[in-house]
Amino acid sequence: MRKKLGIAALLAATAALVAPGVASAAELDEVAGSLAERTSELNMVWVGVACVLVFLMQCGFMFLEIGFSRQKNVGTGVAKILINFAIATIAWWAVGYGIAEGGGNDFFGDSGFFFHFDQVVAGEAVTGESAMLMLYGMAFCAVSLAIVWGTTLERIKFGAYVIYAAVFGAIIYPLVAHAVWGGGLLGDIGGKPVMDFAGSSVVHLTGAVGALAALLLLGPRIGKYDASGKPRAIPGHSMPLVGLGVIILWVGWFGFNGGSTFEATGNFFGEVMLNTQLAAAAGVIGASIAIYLKSQTLDVGMAGNGAIAGLVGITAPSGFVEYWAAPIIGIIAGFLVVFAVLAIDKLVDDPVGALSAHGLAGIWGTLAVGIFASPRLIAEGAAPGIWYGIFDGNVTFGGTLGQLGVQGLAVAFTFVVVFAISIVTFAIIKGTIGLRVPPEEEDAGLDISSHGMYGYPEVFIPQPEYSTGLPSTMVGGVAPAASPSQMTATETE
């Protein structure tokens, strides 16, 4: 109620100020300036909300990965998320933001390092608005980094997280973000920009390629493949935690895609959020149908992977496609993720399906923009999707086909840059401190071997070590009740 009155008062004041005939030119300038300030404030409130939602996705990744791990590797998942989040934050503030958003040349920015007040970043003085947008970028960098570790669960050395997180937050993610969003190489290819609304390639493919580099040097978990090389299931310990993680990620994604409008005014974020929801839903349906057709059971984890794949798929197109296209993008992502998980499982050990859900769905989402982008919504200079080109006879390299090619170029660029730097970084880690824990530590679990404690102590430490806390008067002397139904506590002597 108070909020409504506030806005009404503001509108009344504005109306009085802009009333024709009474306002001088100076007064009109003042009003315009004031409106621009209010608009910025309103927009940044939305970006602030969206930013918090994206930070919440860390919690989603944490529960998803812990649910897909065994009980001996749960505490390490918590420590990993916290340490990565922290290191990526400092790296982004000190170096990463400057490379990503600091103007500069086609390849990297050159201002905004150690972001502070009285600083000029890409030709503009630092304000509260730039701080908000810088923080929002940090949230994206942290999401991209969190994706990397999905393939490495249950066997990686903790030190690898620390080193790679610094490189990733300072260099790898910023280079890709600069190329697409920071005015870099992919912002103008023959006049056409890459259209990646919220980061199917910039964020998700980047994370998945890092994950691939780590996995290639890390190898599978002990027991993942039998003597003949056939993959065996190593079931994660908690599908409820997986579900919690998926839903938290899903909710966070409204900030991820919706906030990428960078504005509340115009209400465009509503369109983006609706697209996001439609694709996520279709992803669940697509993956559920695919796994049911394949194995005649509805795999719980696969339904979750479907939701993530649908969301990753719609991340790039969410601001460029009409509502009808969103479920198509989502359902294809859902089918894709299931068959990709089954195929990849035969070759490499990816416990959560990060390569499929973030990598292949990320590629699909980036290309889907080139297929479905609506003429109503496309970026300046871009061509609409090839779907529209077919009806308009516009399938040329100067038109829609060219745009699809540009989208493909973004995929290739992301893959090459991220893979090259990541594989070198992980190779250095492997050659120095080592990438993988010894087999006996893997067998004991990373919780006790890397952290000296269990995530679930009662599961591993014999029960008599703990008192039940019941006073002795309650433990003894309870007579058995006359009828079985009244006997709630069975007593043995």
Next chain:
Amino acid sequence: MKKIEAFIRHEAFEPIRAELLDKGFPSLSIIEAKGSGRQKGIVERYRGSTLTVNVRPKLKLEVVVEDKDQSVVVETILKHARTGEVGDGKIFVLPVEEAIRIRTGEGGKEVLQLHEGSDIPG
């Protein structure tokens, strides 16, 4: 004294426990067991891969009674644990040398189950 060990289905336990209590045998233990027998294991499907679990969960029921009560307990278990399908389980009867109540240190068959006139039943 005899110890009766029965490997049973989980769902058979509650009717057995209720009837044994009714007949004056409140003292028993159960242990969550996993084992294999004529019944096959379980095939678990997980993310498109399969995992064969060769042992199934069962309950192991343990009751120690006087020799004369053996048939009552066995009959009760048979009555409730039998479905006629493979996987109903097995009963083993073992001799027991000694029984001692920890609270008082007294021994003998009096400590085994509920006896008329005892102060603290069970």
